[in-house]
Amino acid sequence: MTALADPPHIMTPEHFEEAARILARLEEGARLELIDGKVKSKPMPDGDHGRIIQWLTRICMQYRPELWLDPAQGIKVQSYRSGRARPDGTLAPMDAFVGQGEWADPAPVLMVVEVTSYDSDTEQRDRVEKPRAYAETGIPLYLMIDRKSCQVSLYSEPSSECYEDVRTVPFGKSLHLPDPVGITLDTTPLKDWVK
Template sequence: MTVMAAHEPPRAQHDLLEVFLGLDTPDGYRAELIEGEIAVSPPLSGDHEDLIDLIVDEIRRKSRTRMQCSGHKGLAVPRSDGLFPPNHLIPDVTVAPRDVRLFRGAPSWMEPDGVAMVVEVTSGRAGLDRVDKRYAYAQGGIPLYLLVDRDQESVSLFSEPLRDDYKEVVSAPFGEGLPLPDPFGFELDTGDFI
């Protein structure tokens, strides 16, 4: 569902943000504002949630640094083109060092400063995760973006954000390990992703 496009005049962009923030989505649905368009997603499947659970479990058990994970935390990410409104994204998982206590007292839409990694598991609109969200997370300077692509049966780690994309990407098919750098410092086991 698209309400207004990014090429609208500045006043329309402010109106778009107001419309977005005032949305009353049905229970279980989530709305995001990505590159000037509103995207509404239905509740996620059990298989989607199972993959998230596997990843969060590994992060909590194996990371060198104790991590806190938030499912579906709203991030307000400035756009690299300087256009208004900023992207408003809801990653499947947002990860930060536990000692930072990043989520305590945070507003519904927080800035991404202090986020170590975001995780997305593809669903019905995989292109948003593969392209649009990747660019938006890079624009926000989020150091790591982990993409679990269920259609391609692969997992990719994007790192070293530079302007509107990541400079580095390492991928592995489901069933093979994927190294996660510090502050994680372990190999993600994707054997159960199949």
């Protein structure tokens, strides 16, 4: 996996999808993404990372039971869908991805979620590349739970290049997720799931 993913390679979405399928069969749990034509490996989540997604899933189910926060769905991103991303969570109507396959059309997605890892690529991947790719795709909200800085950032009002509005709060403060999600998060529990 490292030979394919470490130095970024320019690749078409079709070739990427085939390589990702082959690698997933060879290396259980391999997670690849294609952002800006470059193949990148995404670290496997740790237990605290998983617990954060469980926490957010429970909140979404409680307040918006018609939606599902999918922790595994890949989506097509960027201009003309030339990228492939696998967010840590993809919030969409319950049956939005039925029949879509591994890389779904992002049109029904209301929000994507990324929980930062402790690897060296997090800064570039979660704070620069992903917000731009999700904004270009027109996904209404991007929620980044930053375990290193103990902050939650909500990106909203996507344009063709970036999110026009970013609101950041420290763990322990409330953060309102506006429409189309319409949920207010009490971020206090996040303090328990960081190093």
